[in-house]
Amino acid sequence: MKRPWLVYGLAFIGGLVVFFITISFLVSLLVIFKNKDLGKPKIGVLKIKGIITDSEEYLQNIREFEKRGDIKAVVARIDSPGGSVGASQEIFEELQKLRKIKPVIVSMGNIATSGGFYIALGGNKIFASPGTITGSIGVVLQIPNLQKLLKKLGIEAETIKSGAFKDTGSIYRPLTPEERKYLSKKIKIVHEQFIRAVSKERKIPIEKVKEIADGRIFTGEEAFKLGLIDKIGNFWDAVEEAKKITKIKKAILVYLPEKKGFLSRLLEEKVSSITENLSYKPWYIVN
Secondary structure, X not given: OOOHHHHXXXXXXXXXXXXXXXXXHHHHHHXXXXXXXOOOOEEEEEEEEOOEOOOHHHHHHHHHHHHOOOEEEEEEEEEEOOEEHHHHHHHHHHHHHHHXXXXXXXXXXXXXXXXXXXXXXXXXXXXXXXXOEEEXXXXXXXXXXXXHHHHHOOOOOXXXXXXXXXXXXXXXXXXXXXXXXXXXXXXXXXXXXXXXXXXHHHOOOXXXXXXXXXXXXXXXXXXXXXXXXXXXXXXXXXXXXXXXXXXXXXXXXXXXXXXXXXXXXXXXXXXXXXXXXXXXXXXXXXX
C-alpha cells in the first residue's frame, strides 16, 4: 500500500462523521423528549441529601425553580442530619423567598435533624413519616486536639500571632479557659438564632422552644405533637398537597439537582443551544 496515511485519514474522518451523526440523532431525540411537556404545569423537587457542607448548588436549583414559569410549586425532599450553619441558613432563607412566590412543601425522609430541620423551616408546610428522625435543635463545635500524637511523632509548631484569639482551635494544643469561654459565647449566639427561627416559623412561644432545644431528637409523631411539623405523611403525600394547592391534576415532577454523566452533559449543552428560543424567559460550626 503506497499511501496508508490516506486510508487511515479517510477512516478517521469517516468515524468522526458517524460520531457526529449519532450525536445529532441523540440530541434530536432528547429535544423531542424534553419539549413534549413544554409549558405544562410541573412540580419541582429539590433533593437535599447527606451532610450539608455547601449551599451553592441548592441555591442555584431554588433560583431555577423560581424563574421557571412552568414550575408551579416545589417539594423540598430532605434526608440530612445537618451540617454547616452558614449553608443551612442560606438554603432556609432562599426557601423563605421562594415560598412568597410559589408554594414550598417540605417532605422529610429518614432523617431531617439539626441543619436539615433548620432548612425545613423555610417551607409553607412540613410533612414527615411517623418514624422520621428530626429535631436536634442545637449547635456543636468540635476541635481535634492532636498535641499528644504530634508530640510522639516529634512534630511541634511555633506560633506567631497578631492577637490572643488568632490561633484559637489549633490542633497543636488544647484550648485555654479564655478560648473556651470565647467559643461558648459564639455557640450560644448561633443556638439562639436557631431557636428564634423555630419559634417564628412554627409559631411556638420562644420559651417552649427553649425547653426542647437541647439537641434532643424526635420522631415524626413526636414532632407533630410538639408543632414542629404540620402533617404525618410521606413524599407522595407532600406531592399531593402541592397539587392540591396549585390545582394541578396530574403532576409532572422535575428533580434537582440531577446526577449527570459526561454524555448527558454533552447532550444538554447541545440541546441548550438548539432550544434557546423555546425556553421559558419568565424566569466550622455545625447545626
